[in-house]
Amino acid sequence: xxxxxxxxxxxxxxxxxxxxxxxxxxxxxxxxxxxxxxxxxxxxxxxxxxxxxxxxxxxxxxxxxxxxxxxxxxxxxxxxxxxxxxxxxxxxxxxxxxxxxxxxxxxxxxxxxxxxxxxxxxxxxxxxxxxxxx
Amino acid sequence: xxxxxxxxxxxxxxxxxxxxxxxxxxxxxxxxxxxxxxxxxxxxxxxxxxxxxxxxxxxxxxxxxxxxxxxxxxxxxxxxxxxxxxxxxxxxxxxxxxxxxxxxxxxxxxxxxxxxxxxxxxxxxxxxxxxxxx
DNA sequence: TGCATTTCAGACAGCACGTCTGCATCATAG
DNA sequence: CTATGATGCAGACGTGCTGTCTGAAATGCA
Numbered sequence: 001x002x003x004x005x006x007x008x009x010x011x012x013x014x015x016x017x018x019x020x021x022x023x024x025x026x027x028x029x030x031x032x033x034x035x036x037x038x039x040x041x042x043x044x045x046x047x048x049x050x051x052x053x054x055x056x057x058x059x060x061x062x063x064x065x066x067x068x069x070x071x072x073x074x075x076x077x078x079x080x081x082x083x084x085x086x087x088x089x090x091x092x093x094x095x096x097x098x099x100x101x102x103x104x105x106x107x108x109x110x111x112x113x114x115x116x117x118x119x120x121x122x123x124x125x126x127x128x129x130x131x132x133x134x
Numbered sequence: 135x136x137x138x139x140x141x142x143x144x145x146x147x148x149x150x151x152x153x154x155x156x157x158x159x160x161x162x163x164x165x166x167x168x169x170x171x172x173x174x175x176x177x178x179x180x181x182x183x184x185x186x187x188x189x190x191x192x193x194x195x196x197x198x199x200x201x202x203x204x205x206x207x208x209x210x211x212x213x214x215x216x217x218x219x220x221x222x223x224x225x226x227x228x229x230x231x232x233x234x235x236x237x238x239x240x241x242x243x244x245x246x247x248x249x250x251x252x253x254x255x256x257x258x259x260x261x262x263x264x265x266x267x268x
Numbered sequence: 269t270g271c272a273t274t275t276c277a278g279a280c281a282g283c284a285c286g287t288c289t290g291c292a293t294c295a296t297a298g
Numbered sequence: 299c300t301a302t303g304a305t306g307c308a309g310a311c312g313t314g315c316t317g318t319c320t321g322a323a324a325t326g327c328a
Contacts, residue, residue, distance in 0.1 A: 003144065003316060005284060010138065012285095013224060027305075041288045047306075048287080066294070067305055080225050080236050087217040090147060091210060097247055100237045102214050103230055104254050113231055114255055120238050121248055121255075137285060139315060146316095161274075175319045181275075182318080200326065201274055275324065284315080293306065298299105 007082060008058060015049050016058060016072055016079070024062070024071035141216065142192060149183050150192060150206055150213070158196070158205035 008016065018030055031038040031046040038046075050070050053059035058079075062069040084099060092098040104117075142150065152164055165172040165180040172180075184204050187193035192213075196203040218233060226232040238251070 002283070009285065010224075011287095043305085044289080044307095045287055049285095051307085052285095076225060077232075077236055080221065080233060081240055083221040083225065084218075084233065084237060087214065087221070090144075091214050091217065096237055098211075099214060099218065100234070100247070100251065101254070102211060103218060103234045103237065104251060104258075106215060113234070114258060117234065117238060118252075118255060120235065121252060124238075124248060137314070143316065145318095177274085178276095178320080179318055185276085186316095269328100271326105271328085273324105273326080276322090278320090278322105280317105280319075282316090282318100284313105286311105286313090288311075289309090291307085293304105295302105295304085297302085 007056065007086070008053075008079065009049075011045075012049050012053050012056075012058070015046065015053065019059065019070065019072040020076055024069045026067045026069060028067065030070070141190065141220075142187075142213065143183075145179075146183050146187050146190075146192070149180065149187065153193065153204065153206040154210055158203050160201045160203060162201065164204070 014034065015030060018033055019025065022029075022033070025033075027043060027047050027050065028038075030050075031043045034046065035042045050059055050061070054061050054070075058072065058074050060071050060073045062071070084096065085094075088094055088096050088099055148168065149164060152167055153159065156163075156167070159167075161177060161181050161184065162172075164184075165177045168180065169176045184193055184195070188195050188204075192206065192208050194205050194207045196205070218230065219228075222228055222230050222233055
């Protein structure tokens with residue numbers, strides 16, 4: 001049984017983080033921020049990672065500029081969701097509920113965290129009522 | 135930069151699931167449940183996976199019986215926690231809070247789910263008050 | 269003792285992933 | 299237009315993980 005490739009690799013993630021933090025960039029900018037005074041092969045490495053990220057739909061490439069400008073196609077939050085769904089698939093038959101209850105039970109929540117959670121829950125109840133009405 | 139090995143591999147996880155579902159077992163039982171009428175090499179494969187799981191502290195081996203009896207050393211919930219912490223480390227600088235808020239916001243929660251969540255939250259508040267008192 | 273089962277150590281192939289090389293392409297200066 | 303330097307692109311490579319497999323030693327039993 002062959003192994004399944006990861007959706008976003010560690011090195012790829014490092015690039016994504018930079019795009020999230022610093023916005024659209026060229027390959028050179030990204031490479032220099034990562035390596036500092038990058039040489040040719042390091043430059044090519046970053047380019048390859050971007051190419052793979054683009055193939056995975058995680059990065060957009062603007063070919064109208066020169067050099068090309070890369071920007072993230074998914075947000076941090078979206079990637080979090082994918083990762084969570086992945087662990088849910090592996091460990092909970094796809095259900096996210098066990099993850100939630102685990103987190104709420106085990107995580108050290110600050111008072112603000114609990115407040116915001118209660119708020120979100122209340123909103124959910126509201127929306128639910130609306131949906132039920134119509 | 136070398137890649138980091140996974141903590142629990144897919145094939146290893148399949149073995150763990152069986153131990154969780156069916157309790158302590160011998161290698162043969164596990165192999166037959168996985169392959170059905172397993173041959174020698176499949177038997178050895180399961181053995182190797184158990185050996186690696188033991189090295190990772192996920193499986194206990196009782197060498198006083200013959201054949202050895204294997205049982206899971208960690209629960210499903212504990213592994214969930216490890217996975218969650220891992221994604222938190224990668225995407226949220228180690229904080230679990232963003233994971234919680236993402237789940238509560240995005241997941242399709244049933245009415246019971248929300249009820250139980252509210253209950254857990256209330257309990258947390260209670261405990262917090264107690265801790266604050268003493 | 270002979271036989272079947274299990275354990276153990278190690279080898280192996282396939283592949284993911286990060287890296288690197290060579291060449292084509294483009295923009296700009298002179 | 300040509301020279302020059304930066305960039306894009308396609309593909310190869312090494313390392314090491316992962317699942318699988320082989321062979322021999324160890325164990326229990328008739």
